[in-house]
Amino acid sequence: MKQTIRHIGMFIFMHIICCALHAQRFTNITLDGAQTIYAIMQDSQGLMWIGTDAGLFSYDGYHGYRHFGDCTVANTRVNALAQQSNMLYLATANGLQAFDLDTYAYRPSTATAAGTTTTRKTPTELRVIDLRHGSDGYGSDVYALLPTRRGLLKGTISGLYLGRRQIAFCQGTQPLVNALAYDAHRRCYWIGTEGALYRADLQLKSFTRIDALNGHSIKCFALAANGTLYIGTDDGLFSMAVSGTISHYQHDSHDASSIPNNIVWACYVDKWQNVWIGTDNGLSRLSSHTYYIYTPLYKATLSNEGNCLHALCQTRDGEWWMGGTNGVIRQGKAWYRQNNSQHPLSHNRVRKIYQDREGGVWVCTDHGINLYDSRSGQMRNFIVYDPTRRYSTAWAYDILQDRQGRMWMASYMGGIFVVDRQRLVQTVTAATASSPSATATLVADVHLADHGANALSALHVGQLVTDAQGMVWASTGNHVDRINPKTMKVEAVPADDVVNYLMADARGNVWMGSNGKVRCYVMEGKATWPVKPREWQIGGKVACMSDVDGHTWVVSGQECCVIGLDGKSFRFKIPQDITPMTIYYSPTQRQVVMGGNDGYVTLNADAPTASVHPRRLMLAGVMVNGRQLQGAMADGRAAGSGDSRVKTLEQAPRTMDRLVIESDENNFTLQLTDLPFSDHPSAVYAYRLEGSDHDWQYMTHHNLDISYNGLPHGSYHLTVHAVDGEGNIGDEVYRLDISILPPWYLSLWAKLVYTLLAAAIAWGSLKFVWVRKRLAEERRQKAEILEQVDARMSFFNRLAEDLKSAVGHRSFDEILDLTNSYLGIQAEKVEIEEPELSPADQRLLKEITEAIEAHMIDSDFNVTTLQEIVGMGGKQLYRKLKAMTGKTPVEYIRDIRMHKAALMLKEGKFSVSEVMYTVGFSNSSYFSKCFSKAYGTTPTEYMKR
Template identity: 25%
Template sequence: MIGTRHSLYKLLVVVVLILLPLASYASEVRQRLRVGASAGMMQFDKISLPYEANVVECIHKDSQGMMWFATRRGLFAYDGYNIRRLYEGNYHAIVAVDDDMLCLGGDNGLQWLSLRTERFVSPFDDVPATGEVRSLACHNGILYVGTKSQGLFCLDLKKHSWQHYDLPGGKNDIIFSFESVDDCMYMAHYNGLAYLDSHNRIQNVGINDNVYAIWYDKAGGCLWIGTEHHLLCQNKENRETRIVSSGSTFNQVIPSPSGDILLASEFGLKILNPQSGIIQTIGHDASSPQGLPSNTIHQIYCDDDIIWIATDRGVAITQSESVFETTTLPSITHSNDGNVFSRILVDSNGDRWMGGDNGLLHITQNTTKWFKVGSGLKKSIIRCVYEDRDKDIWIATDASIARYNSKKEEFEYFTLTDQKGRNANWAYDIYEDASERLWISTYMGGLYVVSKKDLLSSGGTFTMKKSLFGNQDEMVSTIYRFIPDDKGILWAYTSQGLVSINTNTMEVRLRQKIFIDNMILVDGVIWLDVQGHLYRYDTQKDIKEETPFYIKDGMIQAFVCENNRIWMSTSKGLFYVNTTDGTVHPFNKPGFGFTAGVYVAGENAILWGGEDVICRQALQGQPVAMEPSKVFLSSVMVDGSAIDDYVPRFENYIELDGREDIVLDLATFAYNRKNAEVFWYKIGSNGEWHSLPNGSNRIMLSHLSGGEYRLYLTTDAKHSEESVTEYILKIPHPWYFRWWAWMLYLLVLALGVWLIVNRYKRREQLLFEQRERERVMSLTQQKMDFFVDMSHELKTPLSLIIAPLAKLLSETSNAKLRDSLKSIHGNALRLNDLIHRILDFKQLEAEGENQILPSHADLCSIVSGCVDEFASSAEERNINIIRELPDSPLLVDIDVVKVQMVIRNILSNALKYVENGKGNIFVRVENSRSEAIVSISDNGPGVPNSDLPKLFNRYYKGQNSREGSGIGLSVVKKYVEMHGGEVKAENKDGLKVTFTLPLGATPAIESERNAAVSEKQTVLIVDDNREILDFLTTALESSYQCLTAQSGEDAMKTLDKAVPDIVITDQMMPGIDGTELCHRIRHNHSTELVPIIMLTAKDDTNTELKSIRSGADVFMPKPFDLRKLQLHIVQLLNKRKAIEQNTRIETLTSVPNEETALTNDEELMERVVSLINSNMHSEEFNVTKLCDLLCMDQKQLYRKLKQLTGETPVSFIRKQRLQRAAALLKQNRFTVSEVMYQVGFSSASYFTKSFIKEYGVSPKEYK
């Protein structure tokens, strides 16, 4: 019998152990989805400070509502939207001295901050040396200062007198906090608890522990004391002390708005119920995004219904109560799978059916079941969940419709088709009318109206034999959703717009041709969401009206009707419409977005569903629009700089010093409404009201004209007068409207008038001089024309004189007559010479071109051609012309016509002065290193040495001068010098004239040209179209060396011989096409880094993806823009050059693995890097010290580093420091501050800025 009892007892224990988790799970579901247990204290919003300032010691709220955070790395101000660091330093305590001043305690003692200027002031004289201040309190006009090692100081704020007190424990007693109890001021200190009585005497209470916090419960008549090891409760009258809790350090004790006692500890937030004595601990939960940021809590600050918690990882705030109870999907399903809910149903039994894109969740009183693919569903997407009149549950899915069999706990599917062969596989909505017919809407499958009885008896397959809608059948082929009214009308939004369907007559009417995202029907009015705009459609009057409500760049994701309100879930938060007056009110912005919802009347709550989250919103009473809060200007920035002369929230008249970019930050200091309030503003009393996006508090103004502007601010959507705050902004006029600008304008105007008058006079003078010059030139030209005309007229008769005279001279034998004829003939020749001189001068003036037309020509060929022209004349006179020319062509860049004229003039001059039968003319062309030398010499009489300098002057004629104008050799000099050469003459067995021409193509220059060509980057162009090849070659050859190939095979052969800098290839080619060519280039070690541009006539996405996969860097469809192609070439070549340069820098700056012979440059770089690494920790190490250590001039080092690395010495040192910092951060052994000092930075902001610029992320993020 005893054994049986023992067995039963064991069985009972096993059953209890099995049922206990189920009971706990069911309790959790009920608590989260039904009961609505208070969870407000368990959800927090986190305020993150800069990483180094995350340890928050104290929180304080000033008279206007601005929150102040004292941290170990500075003082911060927070307006609900933005956090600002005002001052650096280690601060421990903040207290308000009056409405306009804060007293701060920190490592540097006491500091006084004026709230109106946000600057430190000195309101009191003879402030004692308090040392480090740990705590502050202000009570009855007395400021109490608790120090680390100097005891207690008291300041009478009215008398400005100081008192100092030593604690019982001596100077090393740290005072952590104060608490006023009746006429005494209690002090929690390092060695216990003491108080200053009304007679200014320090009394010891007798707590033998380090006391950190104290709170006086006046109603209970006891002191709550937090020590290093216990939480104590001491009776104030008899000093009886009891231990309430142990095992933790209690940093603060404070009452909560709900009557509980809040305890700041090292293990999180503890909540003590003073009646029951139960302590609840809320700690840091890494899995909860809304949990405490840290377990270490330094202070708790209660403000109305908000609790602020200072931790060593920033600040957390929470509301004491919340209407939202959020449950994540994994906490219910115990699965990592997600679901975005789109339809929610609470059935007649109170069960929750929640459908989404990953199945259907069925939540009952005791169980939660998830139907999805592989677990009872054929398709995962649930578009509708519906309960019919028989309380059966139906679902519309992408696998037709299904009915829930509650006995088997599974869904039974039905296949629906119609006479046209369409099916209901993509079912969207279900409705049962009064005649027990099921209406099933589909996507492109038609609207099905079937008897539920016939459908259930069909065995799972049903065919609708004919359509009930006739010609309107196409209008209802796609229906996304329909809603019935109380008159037998189904209102549906379809692919064509809003449609009404009479369930009795089957009449279909298109009411509004509009694209609808969502809708709801309430009291004969349909509220429509059209791309974020809210419309109101009256079904009786057939009138559509647009409301002022609009969600920019968003939509209304869900409608829920609750009594006389329509709730709307949007990307900007929750709003509700008061259906009585049609007004829209913001409500809140939860931490999650809701995509579906339903009103649960029995619980007076709304059940929302979103992405992997379920939320219950309790509707306690009638939610009304929040009372508008006063709006302040929390900060003003002009051109990127904040104004620092005053604090704008204390002023109504704000004078700015700029006008280009004005940024105004707004705040209400209603921290519990941050996500719900919407700011409105207008400029000028007659201006238009504008709203800021939900959650935004920043107004940006730019390019305002100078003057005063009235700025009106409110959070009231109705803009009631009492809710509006007015500011006056004084904008300075542009500089060009200032008084000194006007003076400058007058000065410029006067100067301009003077310049215009002076210019006019000067122009008249120049015109006069020009006219005079033109007149003189005209007269000269007329004279010259006259001489030229007369010369032409004289040539004919003179020819008729000279020719007969020559004949007479040859025929006459009379000596006297012969002498006379010789005289006449000589004078005739002189006259002929004068005529030729005039004509040659005119020709030179007409040809007076001061420009050359260069051509790349063979000088030897030109000289030889000119000599050939004089060959016949020389042969007639028995004159020898001897040529000495190089065998190979001598290429020069010259004006061929002018050089020919030079050679002809010199040859003509030589022929004049050599004797017939004895004359010899030597023509020699030589190729020197930098010039071509042409010399023409003869064995004539030569020129007197005294006349040699004048030989090339215009009109020079020597003593032995013969026929000519004296102009020819001056032309020689002019044309030679135009080519950059020189000409000279000398007497050497006759006259020798030598001139030089700069070489265009001597071997030296040719090699330089080849070198220049080789320096051009090489482009390989591959295309089977010869015209494309020629076009691209012509377009690119001026900047690049072009190689061509007409097939992929030819291209591979070319690549085997030379590696180009870039490849441009066609995609469609016979044989190896462009894609295969890219693939081969990328898999060839020597060409794998060559950039590739793909040109093709096929511009489809598939071809582009294939090209990218094969390794093409740029894909360009034909016809292509040549400029864009050229830009792509430049960009790719620059990128490759940068990669090679970086590789070279890394190679130079890295330490070699093995000893190799180093070049001078490599040795220099090795020394530079070594010195930088050795001195990196010193912030004083700079370029000057590096140059001293290298024994090198700064300019020399700059040039060398710039040449080798492309970096200046300053940037190279900074880069080396940042590389070392990155390596140290990756080790996770040091803090950011430690790394900063190790690599020689002293400014945290400069280090962070430089690190972000180099690596794109902050040091904290990189770590």
């Protein structure tokens, strides 16, 4: 009777554990800006589309992306989603909307899903979409549609309709029908109402109410490939197996991995059989068929106490043992801890759990070794000493059984102890028979330390393994020793780095993991010592290793490298729920268990091998300057902002092969995804941006975002590759060309303007140099001409003096006639009409005239200079000179110069250039113009008269 009660209690306990494990699989997702989820759909590429109370979202497994702008027509409740070709149709509170999946833009149209036109001007709320019949004429009173062979089933606020004919499926007033579904496994229809769930036959003649869900408001259905029906209600999520078993999932405030809210508006089963649930408090995913399961320790033990797992072992009868910093757990049966009255353990720090060939379970702790007594279910503690009792197994780190049946024990600061198993068991049993909590002691048959004939490389021995030849290998920190168990001869194995982990695979090959690399000594077959090891560079510190069906799994941080002796290797990311500290493979269950702090992850051993050839990545989103880029609204505004000035995408990110951004948009993030919910381990990737990066950048974070800041303008090429087990670059999984346009001042048009300006400046500079040269040449010519004029004038002055002295006895008139006759000049009688001026004005006019004549040769002489000489203001000089001569100062200066030029030209002694420079002109054309205006002819013609 007691045995029966015990079995019943154990069954109930295991059932509770199974229920707890079953409930933990919900992954809750928060979409920024949305709370209630009304519709869920998956497109052909695997991306999830979510209809919320705020608008449309997409989800790639890492990020949620909003596809609406604040205060826009798309910023509204989305009740249903449906895809047709590249268009996604939305039944919203603002009517039917169309979203282009190729451009991520809303299409302005009054057309329905099937192409017919609508005459409604004011949008009416839609709850359903009818792609097959192409009608959007359903009002807000239609809640569900289901095409059948007999016609279109409609769930409405007033009951169930087949076409226009109402179908009564219950007595009395027909209830609101929220949901409809066709079940191919059960060959029936499901009808969800406010208050009950009904099952109908295919002829819609027989209706059966499911009593287990009476009183529940049924809101949605989803069918899995195995026939399981998921039912969303106001009281959580129900699942109904084909066998009829019903499970109920509800929100638990103590459990962050439970369903986020009990009001379930939408449920959807994707192509990988994940169940997506939309609730009043966000999105959730139930992964029923996942490649890994994370189990928090409190759900496996139903205790709030934790344990950082460092040792795992599955016995041959399938029982799991887990040890760490808080004792050892015999799963589902007992938790052995220090000072525990029911299941005591010598020390809580567990280093190793080992089962020998006879089935005995040994637990190494920081206070000796514990042998599990299967008859009493208790631990028997013992400590082994060397003959001098100086060294012991008080801090036991490892234990194994050699081919002779002896037990080898490794100790911290104690070396290695070897004891015959039978003697050891008998001694421990006898010593603890009267007092199970006592600690048995005995002396080792053989003790190996760091001194003596067979000295170890060091006294601290961390791990022990046996190779294919029966040799025992011992790791001692930075050293490894190989020991012959027959002769106890110790031979040091060369090691150039600290050995973090030592392991022997099923074939007897010995593996060493260090900081950045793994070595394997192939000892199987006819290998003879010494053996040259094979080496793999993994790039990280090795935490633990395990042999999994001929492949060695090497854990390093959050990555696991799978290495094969055939030369093939790959790596994948460990689920982020845990950082493994120990790993164990169960050949019978074909599962790999990785233990860590307060939990463990169970992986399907075949899952990583299925991702040897990584799938191509998808670009799900682009962020520029911290803002998400999206397609355009129907009015041209960015879908993500409602601001027409925000940059919009020309096409959906996932269809891009080239990204073009402005120069001030050179801070960007590319949000890649491998759809991690698609039931496969995520590979490890590395990327390089040609034109910027010189080395490969490894993606070590928990998403696949690639960010660059402050890139200069130019063209770049991004490639992403998978990384193999040794950290080598493998297959390409994504590529993208990126062009950052130059700023406006470096654009082609700007460069053209700069070229024209440079040409103009060069032309101006050349012209300036040429003008300077010309002016210098003119000044030189002017100086030469003036020198000639001075020479001629001096000549004529001397001639005049000579004539004067020669003809001094003659009268002035005779001399003048003689001179004119000599020069051939006929004097012109010019009658100058002298105005009547006051003596003061005469003196002023004389002063002005003398000043002009004195500075006549100066080409820079002007009215301002004249004012300074005579000491008069500009206005006063103007009035005086105008009154005296009838001319302005400028005209008077020019007339005197022209009069002087005419006299000189008449004399014929000087050339036109000499006359021009003499009267203060430097430009021949301007001089000719002024002279022609004064005398009606050019200087040359005047000189020829």
